Amino acid sequence: MLRVAVPNKGALSEAAITMLTEAGYRQRRSSRDLVLVDNDNNVEFFYLRPRDIAIYVGGGTLDLGITGRDLLLDSGAEALEDLGLDFARSTFHLAGPTGQFDSVKELEGKRVATSYELLLSKYLEDQGVNAEVVRLDGAVESSIRLGVADAIADVVETGNTLRAAGLDIFDQPIMRSEALLIRRQDQGEPEGLEVLRRRLRGVLVARQYVMMDYDISEDFLDAATQITPGMQSPTISPLGRDGSVAVRVMVRKSDTNKIMDALYQAGARAILVSPIQAARI
Numbered sequence: 399m400l401r402v403a404v405p406n407k408g409a410l411s412e413a414a415i416t417m418l419t420e421a422g423y424r425q426r427r428s429s430r431d432l433v434l435v436d437n438d439n440n441v442e443f444f445y446l447r448p449r450d451i452a453i454y455v456g457g458g459t460l461d462l463g464i465t466g467r468d469l470l471l472d473s474g475a476e477a478l479e480d481l482g483l484d485f486a487r488s489t490f491h492l493a494g495p496t497g498q499f500d501s502v503k504e505l506e507g508k509r510v511a512t513s514y515e516l517l518l519s520k521y522l523e524d525q526g527v528n529a530e531v532v533r534l535d536g537a538v539e540s541s542i543r544l545g546v547a548d549a550i551a552d553v554v555e556t557g558n559t560l561r562a563a564g565l566d567i568f569d570q571p572i573m574r575s576e577a578l579l580i581r582r583q584d585q586g587e588p589e590g591l592e593v594l595r596r597r598l599r600g601v602l603v604a605r606q607y608v609m610m611d612y613d614i615s616e617d618f619l620d621a622a623t624q625i626t627p628g629m630q631s632p633t634i635s636p637l638g639r640d641g642s643v644a645v646r647v648m649v650r651k652s653d654t655n656k657i658m659d660a661l662y663q664a665g666a667r668a669i670l671v672s673p674i675q676a677a678r679i
């Protein structure tokens with residue numbers, strides 16, 4: 399049975415459980431449940447702290463896990479990224495009192511607080527900066543005001559938390575993170591991974607793409623298919639009336655309106671967009 403670690407709380411938990419549910423797996427009903435066995439799919443899910451997941455997977459106790467790229471790298475565990483899951487996107491950034499720092503080089507001899515000690519230490523070392531790393535569990539934004547640090551390195555999404563604390567990011571992001579499916583390094587793929595990965599990819603496709611249908615005169619078909627080349631190629635079917643065809647093609651959801659405008663301009667009519675419920679590509 400495939401053994402998969404799922405975040406039990408925090409920013410990753412709900413979205414991970416939703417994605418697995420959409421991929422057709424049973425998930426726990428109560429946030430107190432620690433394990434759920436999905437016999438139909440031959441998968442056992444373990445609900446664990448997001449920070450610990452890479453350690454279980456890297457150590458070989460569990461086959462796969464869902465965690466953030468930042469947490470994976472900070473753990474130092476022997477686990478690797480198998481598939482990006484397109485949620486919990488964030489950057490890991492240096493921040494300080496507004497206007498105080500511009501560059502990481504200015505942190506020489508300073509104290510920098512973070513929950514991501516390894517990630518920050520490696521970055522400072524790469525940058526040739528000698529600074530004291532102060533390891534905190536969370537709410538790192540308060541550490542400067544409370545006098546234990548001069549700057550921080552933390553997860554930033556909207557930047558609201560930083561602003562509320564009177565802080566601002568400076569220099570380049572240390573890294574960009576998103577939720578990942580991870581597996582153990584230097585090992586063959588566990589049995590069942592291929593199906594799970596294909597199902598998760600199916601969820602990503604259903605979320606990121608829509609189905610677009612339109613009618614167009616054969617004279618303009620080339621121009622239209624250049625606008626909508628599709629993933630492989632569009633499906634083109636004859637229409638009742640002469641000289642026109644019906645086209646069916648997948649397009650990126652975020653491009654839908656721009657593509658409809660361009661198609662209309664190119665002579666397409668009856669342009670219809672429908673959601674994709676599920677997919678195997």
Ligand SMILES: Nc1ncnc2c1ncn2[C@@H]1O[C@H](COP(=O)(O)OP(=O)(O)OP(=O)(O)O)[C@@H](O)[C@H]1O
Nearest residue numbers: 407408409410448466468469486487488553555575
């Ligand atoms: N506001 C956010 N937006 C997007 N991703 C986030 C956000 N906060 C955290 N993350 C991501 O979620 C993952 C884990 O963060 P989370 O906050 O759940 O862990 P934690 O801080 O250890 O737990 P907790 O906050 O429950 O103490 C990381 O990959 C991080 O990048």
Ligand SMILES: O=P(O)(O)OC[C@H]1O[C@H](OP(=O)(O)OP(=O)(O)O)[C@H](O)[C@@H]1O
Nearest residue numbers: 536537538553554555556557558559560
């Ligand atoms: O840029 P924003 O959209 O404001 O989001 C970023 C904040 O979200 C996370 O905090 P969390 O709620 O997990 O608290 P924590 O710092 O105690 O982990 C993260 O640590 C930042 O503080």
Ligand SMILES: [Mg+2]
Nearest residue numbers: 408409536537
């Ligand atoms: Mg957190």
